[in-house]
Amino acid sequence: MASAPDIPLPVMVAVFNQKGGVAKTTTACNLAVCLTAFGYRVLLVDLDTQGNATNSFGVSPLPASGAFEVITGRAKVADVALDTAYDGLWLLPATMSLRDNDHLLAHAGRRRGLLETRLAGTGVDLVIVDCPPALAAATATALASASAVLMPVRPDPFAHEGLVNTWYEIKRIREAVNVQLGVAGILLTMAGSEATGDDVGRVIRAEFGEQVYGVEINTDPKVAEAAQMSLPVAVLDPDGLAGRAYVDATEELLRRLERQNRPGTRLRPPGGRDEALNRLREWRSTTHAALLRTPTDGQGWAKRGGKANGDDDDDDEADDYFGSTPRPEQAPPANRGHALLLGLLGIVSGMWIEALTGGLRRLFLGGG
Ligand SMILES: Nc1ncnc2c1ncn2[C@@H]1O[C@H](COP(=O)(O)OP(=O)(O)OP(=O)(O)O)[C@@H](O)[C@H]1O
Numbered sequence: 095m096a097s098a099p100d101i102p103l104p105v106m107v108a109v110f111n112q113k114g115g116v117a118k119t120t121t122a123c124n125l126a127v128c129l130t131a132f133g134y135r136v137l138l139v140d141l142d143t144q145g146n147a148t149n150s151f152g153v154s155p156l157p158a159s160g161a162f163e164v165i166t167g168r169a170k171v172a173d174v175a176l177d178t179a180y181d182g183l184w185l186l187p188a189t190m191s192l193r194d195n196d197h198l199l200a201h202a203g204r205r206r207g208l209l210e211t212r213l214a215g216t217g218v219d220l221v222i223v224d225c226p227p228a229l230a231a232a233t234a235t236a237l238a239s240a241s242a243v244l245m246p247v248r249p250d251p252f253a254h255e256g257l258v259n260t261w262y263e264i265k266r267i268r269e270a271v272n273v274q275l276g277v278a279g280i281l282l283t284m285a286g287s288e289a290t291g292d293d294v295g296r297v298i299r300a301e302f303g304e305q306v307y308g309v310e311i312n313t314d315p316k317v318a319e320a321a322q323m324s325l326p327v328a329v330l331d332p333d334g335l336a337g338r339a340y341v342d343a344t345e346e347l348l349r350r351l352e353r354q355n356r357p358g359t360r361l362r363p364p365g366g367r368d369e370a371l372n373r374l375r376e377w378r379s380t381t382h383a384a385l386l387r388t389p390t391d392g393q394g395w396a397k398r399g400g401k402a403n404g405d406d407d408d409d410d411e412a413d414d415y416f417g418s419t420p421r422p423e424q425a426p427p428a429n430r431g432h433a434l435l436l437g438l439l440g441i442v443s444g445m446w447i448e449a450l451t452g453g454l455r456r457l458f459l460g461g462g
């Protein structure tokens with residue numbers, strides 16, 4: 095399906111490695127928030143049935159509508175994307191249906207540009223896609239649309255084999271489906287945690303050369319601490335080891351996208367580094383918990399203040415799974431007010447639950 099030529103397409107970066115537990119989700123979430131801090135409008139898409147990126151922004155359980163519904167034409171991105179506590183960053187969440195119906199995306203994975211077309215006209219500059227740890231249909235769907243793929247690699251003894259397999263699969267998809275797919279580099283993550291890590295890192299650098307980022311993301315306990323608080327580490331600790339490294343990696347990603355110089359990877363210049371760091375520090379001071387508003391029906395950004403483009407059609411069903419393309423939506427809103435309010439309500443209700451469960455514990459266990 096070709097998109098209308100006047101509808102701007104965002105630059106799409108898929109974060110993928112076939113290997114599990116290499117910091118794909120951590121990287122996708124942190125790059126998304128750092129790119130936002132650099133002044134871009136960013137949509138983070140969670141295509142992993144585990145829903146870790148969605149949970150990372152405090153959305154749990156997974157909502158009823160999200161990435162799967164948008165890809166299959168059952169929902170418009172404007173209706174189901176969630177705004178976050180970070181001005182300019184939106185989340186297209188994973189859903190239970192993605193978990194249960196992943197096989198229905200098989201067709202989308204063979205079709206060049208379907209996800210890109212579904213996201214056209216949203217007004218975002220960049221889309222970051224968190225992929226599952228396998229070449230599942232969802233991954234193929236992302237790679238069939240992406241401008242570039244970024245591969246996080248944890249330098250453990252099996253890292254090299256995993257990377258070679260991943261590289262091979264990407265090459266295959268580029269040849270068969272998406273000739274535009276570029277490489278946005280290999281990012282070494284959780285460096286310094288394995289005795290053999292330095293050796294593995296050296297082997298990967300020797301073999302993949304320039305493709306490997308100069309900056310490495312070191313192992314940092316703040317990452318787990320941040321995850322527990324539903325915050326990206328770049329927000330919790332922008333001046334720390336991993337937080338600062340993700341800011342550096344973001345700058346390197348932007349340089350790499352610029353160097354590719356493909357029509358689909360051109361971005362306006364980023365804001366300044368100091369400005370980005372200040373924005374992260376500001377978010378740190380204003381965000382102490384997941385401040386994403388509760389994902390309820392009809393809370394997508396187009397719903398606020400009426401439907402986008404005067405669209406009165408209430409029928410959310412698409413003609414078929416892949417037939418119709420949602421019309422371009424209005425730009426996402428910048429208002430965070432009620433998200434903050436709901437976040438505070440969440441904290442207060444959490445305290446109530448804690449008080450209640452504490453009371454029940456005392457009742458059943460007879461403790462003091
Ligand atoms: N720099 C880091 N320092 C310490 N812990 C980290 C770091 N990066 C990631 N982690 C932790 O490693 C674990 C795996 O990270 P993550 O979930 O991002 O990997 P993944 O590749 O997305 O996993 P999966 O393949 O299951 O999707 C998480 O517990 C995360 O908090």
Ligand SMILES: [Mg+2]
Nearest residue numbers: 118119142146
């Ligand atoms: Mg993950």
